[in-house]
Amino acid sequence: MRAELLAPAIVILSETALPVAETICRATGGTIHGARSRVGAAEGLVLYDDAKAHLQALFLAGTPIVAVMASGALIRILAPHLADKHSEPAVVAVAEDGSAAVPLLGGHHGANDLARRIASALDGHAAVTTAGDLRFGVALDAPPEGYSLANPQDAKPVMAELLAGASARLEGAADWLAESGIELRDDGAVTLTVTDRSCEAGSLQLVYHPKTLAIGIGCERGCSADEAWALLSETMADAGLAQGAVGAVCSLDLKADEAAVHAVADRLGAPARFFDATTLEAETPRLANPSDVVFAEVGCHGVAEGAALAAVGTDGALVVAKRKSARATCAIARAPAPFVSTGLPGRARGRLHVVGIGPGSEAWRSPEVSRMVAVSSDVVGYSLYLDLLGPLLAGKTRHDFDLGKEEDRVRHAMELAGQGRDVALVCSGDAGIYAMATLVFELIDRKGVSDAARRIGIAVSPGISALQAAAARAGAPLGHDFCTISLSDLLTPWADIQRRVRAAGEGDFVIAFYNPVSKKRRTQLAWARDELLAHRPADAPVILATNLGREGETVRVVPLGELNVDDVDMLTVVVVGSSDSRTVATGDGKTWVYTPRGYSGKAETRMEKAG
Numbered sequence: 001m002r003a004e005l006l007a008p009a010i011v012i013l014s015e016t017a018l019p020v021a022e023t024i025c026r027a028t029g030g031t032i033h034g035a036r037s038r039v040g041a042a043e044g045l046v047l048y049d050d051a052k053a054h055l056q057a058l059f060l061a062g063t064p065i066v067a068v069m070a071s072g073a074l075i076r077i078l079a080p081h082l083a084d085k086h087s088e089p090a091v092v093a094v095a096e097d098g099s100a101a102v103p104l105l106g107g108h109h110g111a112n113d114l115a116r117r118i119a120s121a122l123d124g125h126a127a128v129t130t131a132g133d134l135r136f137g138v139a140l141d142a143p144p145e146g147y148s149l150a151n152p153q154d155a156k157p158v159m160a161e162l163l164a165g166a167s168a169r170l171e172g173a174a175d176w177l178a179e180s181g182i183e184l185r186d187d188g189a190v191t192l193t194v195t196d197r198s199c200e201a202g203s204l205q206l207v208y209h210p211k212t213l214a215i216g217i218g219c220e221r222g223c224s225a226d227e228a229w230a231l232l233s234e235t236m237a238d239a240g241l242a243q244g245a246v247g248a249v250c251s252l253d254l255k256a257d258e259a260a261v262h263a264v265a266d267r268l269g270a271p272a273r274f275f276d277a278t279t280l281e282a283e284t285p286r287l288a289n290p291s292d293v294v295f296a297e298v299g300c301h302g303v304a305e306g307a308a309l310a311a312v313g314t315d316g317a318l319v320v321a322k323r324k325s326a327r328a329t330c331a332i333a334r335a336p337a338p339f340v341s342t343g344l345p346g347r348a349r350g351r352l353h354v355v356g357i358g359p360g361s362e363a364w365r366s367p368e369v370s371r372m373v374a375v376s377s378d379v380v381g382y383s384l385y386l387d388l389l390g391p392l393l394a395g396k397t398r399h400d401f402d403l404g405k406e407e408d409r410v411r412h413a414m415e416l417a418g419q420g421r422d423v424a425l426v427c428s429g430d431a432g433i434y435a436m437a438t439l440v441f442e443l444i445d446r447k448g449v450s451d452a453a454r455r456i457g458i459a460v461s462p463g464i465s466a467l468q469a470a471a472a473r474a475g476a477p478l479g480h481d482f483c484t485i486s487l488s489d490l491l492t493p494w495a496d497i498q499r500r501v502r503a504a505g506e507g508d509f510v511i512a513f514y515n516p517v518s519k520k521r522r523t524q525l526a527w528a529r530d531e532l533l534a535h536r537p538a539d540a541p542v543i544l545a546t547n548l549g550r551e552g553e554t555v556r557v558v559p560l561g562e563l564n565v566d567d568v569d570m571l572t573v574v575v576v577g578s579s580d581s582r583t584v585a586t587g588d589g590k591t592w593v594y595t596p597r598g599y600s601g602k603a604e605t606r607m608e609k610a611g
Contacts, residue, residue, distance in 0.1 A: 006374055007031065007394070008064035008090070008114065013051060014038045017068040020098045020122065024066055027121035028114065031391045033058075046362040046391075052077050061367040064090040064110065066118065071102050078105070090114055098122035103129075112139075136162070136181040140192075143208055144176050146338030148244040150199065150207040158190050158206050168192050174208065196245035196334065198237075210338040211247030211270070214316070216308030217261050218251060218294075219328040225263030231325040232264055239320050241332065246270045247339030248346075250307035252280060252298055256349045257455035260328065271339075273311060273346030274420075280306035288321035288331075308333035311345045350417030350456045351376075353424045354440055356431040356463020359549025360388035364464045372461055373424045380413040381426030388550075389426065410439045411449055418452035430465040434486055434514050466573040467512040470545035473555045475584075475592030477543060477575055481509055482595075487524040488515035494524070501528050505535035510581060510595055513574040522565055525574065529563045536560065536579040541593045543575040544568060557583060557591055 008030040012021045018039065021032045033054065036047040048054035055077050058065055067074045071093035078091065082105075090111035093102045101118040103111035103126070112128050119126035140162075141155035149155065162168065167183040172194030178184070182192075191205040201207045219228055236243060249265035251258070253274040265272035277299035283306040284290055290301035300306055304322045312335035320332035353372035358364035373379065373392050380399040399416070401409040413425040427435035437460045443449050471478045483504050489497060504511050511532070516525045532540075538561030546569065547553045558567075560576060568574060581595040 006062075006064055006371070008066045008092075009033050009046075009058050011051070011055060011058070011065060011067045011069070012039065013069055017096050020068055020094065020096065023098070023121050024068075024094065024118050025391075027117055028066070029394050030064075030066060031394075048363075056081060057367070059089060059091070061371070062087075062089050063367070063371075064092075064106075064114065066092045066094060066101075066114070068094045068096055071104060075104060092118065094118060094122075095124070099124045100127050101125070102127040138176060138180040138182070140206060146211050146247070146340045147174065147176075147194075148209045148211065150209055150242065150244055151201040151205075154201060154204075154206060158204055161190055161204055166190055171195070172208075172210075174210065177208075196242055197240050198242045209242045209244035211245055212312075212335045212338050213241060213245045213247060213319075214308045214311035214333045214335060214339070215246055215249045215264070215268070215270075216251065216304035216306065216311070216322075216331040216333065217249060217255075217264060217328065218303030218307075218330075219255070219258060219260050221258070223258070223260045223327040225260045227325055228260035228264050228328045228330075229267060231323065231328050232330050235320060235323050235330055235332065239332065241320075243268055247335065248273050248311050248344065250275065250311045250346055252277060252300070252303045252307065253347065253452070253455075254298060255303075256347075256452070257457075262349070271341075271344060272349060273344055274349065275307055275310045275346045279310050279346075283309045286318065288318060304329040304331040305333075307331075307346075311335070311339075313345070347420035350420045350452075351422045352414060352417040352440065352456050352458050353422070354427070354431045354437045354458065354460045355424055356427050356429055356433075356435065356461065356465070357385065357388060358429060358464035359466065359469050360385075360428065361549040362390075364469065364549050366461065366463065369461045369463060372459065373426070376422045376424035378413075378416050378421050379424045379426055380409055380416070382409070382428075385426050385428050388428075406436065407439060407443075407448075410436050411443060411453075414440065414443065414449045414453040414456065417456040418450055418454075427463070428466075429469075430463045431460055432462070433465045433467070433484070464549075466514065466545070466548060467575070469548040470512070470543055470555070470573045470575050473545060473548065473553075474543040474557065474575070476594040477510055477541070477577055477581055479595040480578065480580065480597045481507075482512065483507075483509045484512045484514060485528075486514040487528065488518070488521070489524070497524070498527070498531075501531050505532045508535065508578045508580075510578045511576045513576070515570075516572060516574045517565060517568050518570055525563075525568060526565050529560065529565075532576060533560060536577075538562075540579060541577040541581050541583050543577075543593055544572055545575070546572040548573070557593055 008028055010021045010024050010030045011033045013035050025032055033046040036049050059078050074093050088105050090106035091104045092111055092115050101115040103115040115126040141152055143149055167185040167188040168190040169188035170184050170192050174194045193207045196212050199207045246268045249270050250273045251261050253276050255261050256274045262272055280300035284301045286309050287302045287305045295301045308331045312333040316333050316335045319334045322329050322331045355369045355372050378397045383400040413423050417423045425436055431437040444454050485500050540560040542558050542560050542563050544556045583591050583593055585591050
């Protein structure tokens with residue numbers, strides 16, 4: 001079983017390819033990307049303007065690509081960016097009539113399997129050309145999940161020998177090798193070794209490590225990653241065990257946020273898993289070194305040994321008893337079968353991705369945000385914001401919340417992550433600007449969530465804010481100093497808002513007003529307008545930007561003195577220029593707003609001095 005791919009981007013060039021793309025979408029869970037000029041605005045499609053630039057951007061972002069187009073054209077587009085076959089995403093070209101699916105790149109990293117899945121859905125043919133896959137049904141340089149190849153540099157000559165007719169000798173046990181098309185004989189010229197022990201490969205020998213070892217780690221709070229790694233690597237070396245055979249790094253759930261545990265897991269390329277004290281205490285009869293001191297402190301008689309044994313189950317066994325350093329302990333157990341991603345024991349450290357999706361359109365959503373949503377099992381947010389993600393939500397559990405339920409929304413997302421899930425907390429604009437990222441850290445700071453939720457991993461990814469979107473649509477009003485002020489007094493006293501507006505007016509900042517009005521609140525914007533008129537001219541430009549990046553987008557520019565509150569609604573961002581902000585018309589009839597910073601003046605001064 002190969003590791004699961006991210007959902008692919010299914011790229012089409014014309015509307016005639018849409019039926020094939022829709023079938024591929026259902027089979028793979030991918031997202032259809034269509035050329036804006038040829039596909040139109042079909043619901044759920046990601047639209048692009050330049051096929052070459054879009055395909056190259058997807059490839060460089062590591063997104064698997066299924067392109068319904070000629071393979072030659074796709075090769076020419078991606079060729080300048082080919083570098084490392086071990087890190088490049090899967091790329092499959094599909095004939096427009098669905099008759100063939102050709103894995104072009106990443107065959108051993110998912111593209112072959114992806115092509116077969118697509119061909120099955122389309123009743124077509126998967127044109128797999130990888131020699132080992134065709135001849136033997138396996139790729140010796142890319143073993144299935146649960147195994148690692150210790151010496152990949154030797155795979156090519158071994159494969160060449162086998163393809164030339166040589167037989168192989170199998171040392172150890174692995175069904176995927178025993179059941180392959182490779183001829184196995186006791187006197188085979190090639191040796192295929194399967195072992196969890198360190199092993200120096202000989203001539204025409206490949207060494208595979210089954211990921212059957214579970215590492216148990218205990219440590220004091222704040223133990224250094226270097227100390228934990230030194231203890232573990234020395235322990236494994238002394239026992240003659242291979243690091244490539246580690247399938248899980250395990251500990252007590254109180255250590256779910258311990259950096260040293262995760263550093264060891266990362267260096268081994270193994271998942272970190274955690275167990276509660278009750279589960280570890282159940283392993284006490286099997287412990288080699290039970291400790292009453294440990295029990296008094298954390299509620300179980302052993303962390304390192306207990307975690308390793310809990311991971312391998314009742315059919316597994318302890319192979320290295322607890323070893324200690326100044327601040328860490330480790331133990332090793334062996335499972336009866338390799339660990340794979342499905343059905344891993346214990347619980348992962350949950351991850352919370354706090355993402356800003358910008359105004360909503362895919363074109364204004366960063367690749368990082370899209371990846372974070374793609375790897376999440378659950379998405380939490382205001383229903384409108386979740387709807388804007390469209391097909392990116394396929395296969396995920398939605399948790400919809402109404403406006404006004406912000407704290408409930410954030411707490412729910414954090415508690416889901418505390419259960420070991422990967423959660424995306426979705427915000428419009430930027431997650432850290434009048435959005436939910438602040439509340440995440442506030443709840444941690446004031447202990448407003450459970451202990452498990454306070455131990456989650458957190459990543460915040462930026463998005464295009466309404467301020468940036470409005471500025472881009474209108475020109476360059478933020479060319480000099482600016483600030484943002486929310487006119488909503490639900491969370492901020494009106495007196496504080498007034499003080500900030502006065503200060504911004506006196507400082508002559510360009511000001512972006514968020515939450516300028518609501519159904520019940522109509523006076524604050526009028527007050528702000530009148531206050532600013534005391535500090536800047538009545539013809540200072542004001543940008544009124546509504547539904548930015550979405551259907552119904554409007555951007556207007558009016559003089560400050562003529563700003564009418566009735567022209568503004570809850571979906572409008574109001575950007576008020578400074579006394580230096582200007583408007584300029586271009587030949588196409590557009591009026592742009594900009595705030596000069598003095599670049600041209602400096603250039604003129606330099607020219608005068610030079611003259």
